[in-house]
Amino acid sequence: MATLGQTPSQTIGPFFNFALPFDSGPSVVPDGTLGAIRLAGRVTDGAGEPVPDALIETWQADAAGRFGISAGFGGYGRCPTGEDGEFHFLTVKPGSVAGRAPHIDVIVFARGLLLNLVTRMYFPDEEAANAADPVLMAVDPERRSTLIAHKDGDTLRFDIRLQGEHETVFFDA
Amino acid sequence: MPNSAHPPLDWPDYKSNRLRHPSRPLVPLPTGMDDLTAPVLGEDRVGAFDADLTRQHDGEPIGERIIVTGRVVDGAGRPIRNQLIEIWQANSCGRYIQKNDQHPAPLDPNFTGFGRCLTDDDGGYRFVTIKPGAYPWRNHHNAWRPAHIHFSLFGTAFTHRLITQMYFPGDPLFPLDPIFNSILDPKARERLISKFDLDTTVPEWALGYRFDIVLGGADQTPLED
Numbered sequence: 550m551a552t553l554g555q556t557p558s559q560t561i562g563p564f565f566n567f568a569l570p571f572d573s574g575p576s577v578v579p580d581g582t583l584g585a586i587r588l589a590g591r592v593t594d595g596a597g598e599p600v601p602d603a604l605i606e607t608w609q610a611d612a613a614g615r616f617g618i619s620a621g622f623g624g625y626g627r628c629p630t631g632e633d634g635e636f637h638f639l640t641v642k643p644g645s646v647a648g649r650a651p652h653i654d655v656i657v658f659a660r661g662l663l664l665n666l667v668t669r670m671y672f673p674d675e676e677a678a679n680a681a682d683p684v685l686m687a688v689d690p691e692r693r694s695t696l697i698a699h700k701d702g703d704t705l706r707f708d709i710r711l712q713g714e715h716e717t718v719f720f721d722a
Numbered sequence: 723m724p725n726s727a728h729p730p731l732d733w734p735d736y737k738s739n740r741l742r743h744p745s746r747p748l749v750p751l752p753t754g755m756d757d758l759t760a761p762v763l764g765e766d767r768v769g770a771f772d773a774d775l776t777r778q779h780d781g782e783p784i785g786e787r788i789i790v791t792g793r794v795v796d797g798a799g800r801p802i803r804n805q806l807i808e809i810w811q812a813n814s815c816g817r818y819i820q821k822n823d824q825h826p827a828p829l830d831p832n833f834t835g836f837g838r839c840l841t842d843d844d845g846g847y848r849f850v851t852i853k854p855g856a857y858p859w860r861n862h863h864n865a866w867r868p869a870h871i872h873f874s875l876f877g878t879a880f881t882h883r884l885i886t887q888m889y890f891p892g893d894p895l896f897p898l899d900p901i902f903n904s905i906l907d908p909k910a911r912e913r914l915i916s917k918f919d920l921d922t923t924v925p926e927w928a929l930g931y932r933f934d935i936v937l938g939g940a941d942q943t944p945l946e947d
Contacts, residue, residue, distance in 0.1 A: 553798070554936060555937070556884065557913065557914060558884060567810070568836035616759040656880070664729055683755055684752060712741060712744055716745060718746075719748050720750070722756055
């Protein structure tokens, strides 16, 4: 099959906040949804400093493991980071798709990044499924923990370290 | 990166890249492990004047009115239908409406600089806007960004998500811009430069530029239309 040359990526730059974020962006499910979970994290750079101008997007299956928009479930989230580098989403835990460990696809855009970074968030209460997941198994065992969220009270935390110690695993997708 | 169209992760000429690029290589996703679906952000996100950035306020913005149009396709040339395109840009003086833009150029009360539309059945889109100005940034001494419009696109898989910048033909700032030049393949770089198009140009009204966009996804099993 003949393939066309792809359009190259460029940085999102520093001035996207007046345009891309929208009010319901962080709400993958509406407030009050049964079984809703709060997801939060902080984006930090190679010096450990917060990244206040990143945009985080998420995509996931619904609780039954289906992709696509159904009533009360969009599957897609968008949240800019604040001054402290923090982002947050309200969502539900996705079901398993094709027998793989439940996960949320995460894309990071930021000033300074020339192309977006693709990663995945896995769940801490899925030890057996995580241990058998083909994507996690493709990752150096020492780095797998960067892809697994941890519980912090009512919130699941998924911090994203762009560079340096405990650097998050990013995928070539 | 197997895809040489994109800039490298590590590009020190762009100062804010230095502490933000991953230092470890990207991990290849095992074959078949991509989630081959993408959000469809439909008509509920697009308002009547979203595709015409010159009609979002009471008066007309100052500057050179232009039409920007093109098609969004995948690597096999198949149209990306009914998908959201978002654009954002500086005004004709090179100033963004956003508070943290400190460039001492005037704001235009009649220009926000954000537009949205959905692609049609042929992957086509069309915006009416004002040609953005070049603006200074502090990357290095006397650094100026070539005039550009930011584009945000969704393909048929979430991992084909693309944010890029469209440039204008003949800009003298091209050889000096580390962001434009982060694309190492000159042919790929050229793809970000829109083409002046007389057929798109509307007589007595606005110049037209064409900007076609190719997203990822050619290497996957072709889908029947």
